[in-house]
Amino acid sequence: MEKRPGHGRRFQGDSKRLRAAERIAILQPERVAALSMKGAIIKTVLDVGTGTGLFAEAFSKMGARVFGVDVSADSLAAARKHLPAAVFAEGAAEKLPFDDASFDLVFLGHVLHETDDPLRALEEARRVARVNVAVMEWPYRAEEFGPPLEHRLRPADIETMARKAGLPMTGKIELPHAELYTFAAGREL
DSSP states (O other): OOOOTTSSOSOOOOHHHHTOHHHHHHHOHHHHHHHHHTTSOOOEEEEETOTTTHHHHHHHHTTOEEEEEESOHHHHHHHHHHOTTSEEEEOBTTBOSSOTTOEEEEEEESOGGGSSOHHHHHHHHHHHEEEEEEEEEOOSSOOSSSSOGGGSOOHHHHHHHHHHTTOOEEEEEEETTEEEEEEEOOOOO
């Protein structure tokens, strides 16, 4: 897997692993997409750290126009094969290659803990979001599935960073192997 220095430093896998049936069952991408879009009119979604486009594909099934960004050119090539109608770009969560207020929803699925600067990633998510930002992270507990505990983010830290980024929390949903946070971007046009 191609990586930029400092990015993708924790995920040690390949595109096939990101699309493994066991992983899809655990991550519940279609349920997560529906929960992320709930209560708002969402026509465009940016999937930050899209990987092979697993969540982008789920958002597309919900009727959204989907965009994805990732630091790995290899992952983006795989995403394009799975979702040729989407627009994918190479870039980091801390410096998104999009204009302000470009997307109704910005989704960060299991990527915030991978960034070099999680606060900056949230600031960038807010900058390019019009309506909402959704962040899915691993629960802060040791589990067999997912990264080791020392790579996971504490819920209080996520909430504090979001506040600093100007993202008021609108909800938190505990899933079997994830926590989904929703935040208002407050820039509806």
